[in-house]
Amino acid sequence: MPVTVRLPGALREATGGETKLTTSGGTLRDVIAEIDRRHPGFAARVLDEAGALRSYVNVYIGEDDARTRGGSGAAVPDGSEVMVIPAMAGGGG
Amino acid sequence: MIERTRIVLPRKLQDEIVAHARESAPRECCGLLFGDGEVVDRLVRGRNVHPTPETRYEIDPAQLRKALLSGDDSDRYLVGIYHSHPATKPEPSFTDVTSARWPAQVYVLTSLQSDPPKVFAYRITNGEAKKIPIVES
Amino acid sequence: MPRLTADLVRERVRGTILERVGDTPLIPLHRVGAGSRGDLWAKIESANPGGSVKDRPGLWMVLDAEVEGRLVRRRVVLDATSGNTGVALAMVCAVRGYALELCMPDKVSLERKRIARAFGAQVVLTDPLEGTDGAIREAQRRAAATPDRYVYVDQYSNPANPLAHELGTGAEIWKQTGGRVTHFVAGVGTSGTIVGVSRALRPKGVRIVAVQPDGAMHGIEGWKHMPTALRPAIWDERVADLHRVMGTEEALAMTKRLAREEGIFTGPSGGAAVAAALAVAREEAGRIVVLIADGGERYLSTPLWE
Numbered sequence: 001m002p003v004t005v006r007l008p009g010a011l012r013e014a015t016g017g018e019t020k021l022t023t024s025g026g027t028l029r030d031v032i033a034e035i036d037r038r039h040p041g042f043a044a045r046v047l048d049e050a051g052a053l054r055s056y057v058n059v060y061i062g063e064d065d066a067r068t069r070g071g072s073g074a075a076v077p078d079g080s081e082v083m084v085i086p087a088m089a090g091g092g093g
Numbered sequence: 094m095i096e097r098t099r100i101v102l103p104r105k106l107q108d109e110i111v112a113h114a115r116e117s118a119p120r121e122c123c124g125l126l127f128g129d130g131e132v133v134d135r136l137v138r139g140r141n142v143h144p145t146p147e148t149r150y151e152i153d154p155a156q157l158r159k160a161l162l163s164g165d166d167s168d169r170y171l172v173g174i175y176h177s178h179p180a181t182k183p184e185p186s187f188t189d190v191t192s193a194r195w196p197a198q199v200y201v202l203t204s205l206q207s208d209p210p211k212v213f214a215y216r217i218t219n220g221e222a223k224k225i226p227i228v229e230s
Numbered sequence: 231m232p233r234l235t236a237d238l239v240r241e242r243v244r245g246t247i248l249e250r251v252g253d254t255p256l257i258p259l260h261r262v263g264a265g266s267r268g269d270l271w272a273k274i275e276s277a278n279p280g281g282s283v284k285d286r287p288g289l290w291m292v293l294d295a296e297v298e299g300r301l302v303r304r305r306v307v308l309d310a311t312s313g314n315t316g317v318a319l320a321m322v323c324a325v326r327g328y329a330l331e332l333c334m335p336d337k338v339s340l341e342r343k344r345i346a347r348a349f350g351a352q353v354v355l356t357d358p359l360e361g362t363d364g365a366i367r368e369a370q371r372r373a374a375a376t377p378d379r380y381v382y383v384d385q386y387s388n389p390a391n392p393l394a395h396e397l398g399t400g401a402e403i404w405k406q407t408g409g410r411v412t413h414f415v416a417g418v419g420t421s422g423t424i425v426g427v428s429r430a431l432r433p434k435g436v437r438i439v440a441v442q443p444d445g446a447m448h449g450i451e452g453w454k455h456m457p458t459a460l461r462p463a464i465w466d467e468r469v470a471d472l473h474r475v476m477g478t479e480e481a482l483a484m485t486k487r488l489a490r491e492e493g494i495f496t497g498p499s500g501g502a503a504v505a506a507a508l509a510v511a512r513e514e515a516g517r518i519v520v521l522i523a524d525g526g527e528r529y530l531s532t533p534l535w536e
Contacts, residue, residue, distance in 0.1 A: 009094060009168050009197045010447045014478065036533045041479035043533040044449025044498060050339040051531060055361035056194055057447075058154040065155065067359075085154050085161070086194035086447060088139075091121055092178030092186045092204075093148020144360065194446040219475060220442060 001079035003031060010086055011046075015039045025078040028059060028066055046084065047072055056087040099226045100173055100199045100214045101132040107212045107227070109136050114177035114203050114210060120146040125160055126173035126201065133172045149188070150176045173199035173214070182206060183213045185222040193217035199225065234294045234390065236397045242293055246325045251278055251285045252398045256406045256519065261491040262484070262504065268413070268511035268518045272494065272504065273403065276525035280318045283399075283523040284385075287422050288318025290394035291383040292326060300381050306331055308380040310362070310369035312338040312346075313452065314524055315385050320349035331372070331380075333365040385422070395426025403519050404431065412516030415439040415507040416523075417453045417476075417499050421465035423521060428469035437514075440470035441506040449478040452499045452523065474509070476502045482534055484508070485526070495526040498534070 002022040012019055016039065023034040029051060036043035046057045052072055053059060059066040059074075060083045066074040076082060106126070113122040123139040137160055139152040152174070161168055174195060178186070183204035185193075193200065196218045203212045215222045243249050254277045263270030275283035295301040307323050309315065312334035323330040330351040334342065337358035346353050354372075356364040373382035385391050403411055414431055416423045418440050428438045443450045467473065478498070485501030488494040500522040507520035529535065 008195070008447075010194055010445065012094065013445065014447070033533055033536075040533075041449055041477075041482050044451075044478055044482060045447045046449075047532070049451055049497070049528045049532055052337055055335075055337075055359075056192070060154070060158050063155075063158075083158055083161075085157055087151060087154070087192070088123075088157055088174055088195060089143065089149065089151035090176060090186070090189035090192040090200075091143070091145075091149030092181040092189070093121075093145075196446055219444070 003076055003078065004081045005031060005035065006081065006083045008084060008086055011042070011084065014042045014045055025076050025080070027072070028061070028074045028076055028082070029072045031076050031082060032072070056089075058085045058087060059083070060085065094197045095130070095169070097131050097172070097197070097199050097216065097225070099131055099228060100201070101128075101230065102126070102173075102201070102212070102214070102227050103133070104229050106133060106136050107229075110175050110177075110201065110203055110212055111210045113138055114179070114205055117141070117177065118179045118205055121148070121150040121177050121179060123150040123152050123174070123176040125152070125157070125171060126175060126199075127160075127170050128172045129170060131172065147179070168195070168197065171195075171198055173201050175201035175203070178202065178204045178206070180206060183211060184224075185215055185217055190217055190220060190222050201227075234290060234297050234393065236401065238297065239290065239293055242296075243289070243325075247279050248289060248322060248325050251280075251289050253402060254278060256403070257492075257494070259492055259504070262487055262508060263511055266508065266511035267513065267515045269516070270504075270507055270511045271407070271517060271519045273399070273519060273521045274494065275521060275523050276496065280314070280321045281525055282314035282318065283423060283521065284314035284318040285321070286394040286398050287385055287388070287391040288315055288322050290398070291385065291388050291390040292319065292322045292328070294388075294390035294393070295381045295383065296326070301328065304329075305381050306379055308333075308369055308373060308382045309385060310334070310365040311385065312342045312365070316342070316346050316351075317349075319383070320346045320351040323351065324349040333368045333372075335361050335365050391422035392426035392429065395423050396429040399423065399521070400427040400430025403427070404434065407517055407519065409434070410517050411436055411519050413437045413439060413507075413510055413514065413518040415441060415503060415510060415518060415520040417441045417450070417503050418465070419452050419499075419523075423523075425465065425469050427521075432469070432471075437471045438469060439472045439474055439506065439510055440467070441474045441476050441503060443502070444475040444477045450476065450481050450498045450502045451529070452497075453502065472510075474506045476506050480505050485534060489526070494522065496522050497524060497526045497529045499523055500526070
């Protein structure tokens, strides 16, 4: 069963308007690389040059925060739902 | 991308934002505003998980995930995001502008600096904040 | 108080590797710029000994502290940076004989930590979850707790940063083009480059073009990599005549073209700046100079070069 990747509106222009994609499983890096092959430039938006998740990008694999499962090296089993959620943050101080 | 040029935020919900801000002081409060298009009909209080909540906020991403899962098309039904500035003006700070990663959503702010606290709305895109009007209905 | 000048800098670095900071090559982009109204030239900052444009503010910030008498009694230089500025500071402090502490989030690559330590700097690792903010807070905390121990150079608000570009980068460009430069294009990171070069060249009629990423979820490393906790005290959007935005995909495509067509190997920010400069060159006649901040080595393992 393929992996479903849900993207926020902020990444819509990177994928030609698509916010729900399907990929095969593997590691999170594999999933992102697969999306990048279809939409070059996508990976650079969510991973830094060391291949780690950018600090303001949260990714959930099912209910688990990818950062608690190895970050960009986290396993993404077939059939899982991956959700990319940009940090919702700020502050006046 | 949905271009929101104003936000319809009923008085009752504006009052709830102010109440949340007062209850959370001296910490910043934060939360989500759901609805459709420019109209908000539901407010969800957010959990501020930033390590320095007196001057910063970050909505618990796990909470955000659950709130967004109910929608079908990513964040289409998320109309706005609110937070409070307990001690500074109700306008986006440099931090607010540089941290804003939800360009389609309206950033709603209140401040406890004035009494009664007022509520304001902004679009933050391309590193700039632009004030937009709030209407009650 | 004596102000730092290019001559003073030259004097102090004579006979060391730091002599090679600045005076970087200006190369015409014949292929990428073919068919444009304006001539496109690139200033190659990877030619600096530390590998990036940051060698300039790195050197000037430390020498400024020396000249102003702040680097006394064996004080320790301090900053929060894991990137190019960290490498630059580490190299400068090794030559000038100062101890250096660099605060950086624990998630940075092994290479970054090793390079800093290779020059003898002490690396202070901060909470990875707090990112750059956390590193800056730690640097601020140390500086406030023991102010006599540290000279916190703080690239985001240190006037020696844009000064390095005003008296270095900008002055060089004027000289290298024989006064024929008409436009200067650069990305906005700490903004030192744009602010400083603008001070040197705008009074001479040069149009300054500041380029920023097109959205909040961009992939142009180094640009607007501003800490969320601080406003760069040196930035003022009025220093630019034109503000342009650049998309990630276009930036990466140009990065590849630069390598394949011009033999210039750089990262996403270099590609982004050149793509923006090319857009200017298409519309405007004149001599358009674009700054390419660093080389592409850091990005070799990213999908860009797959």
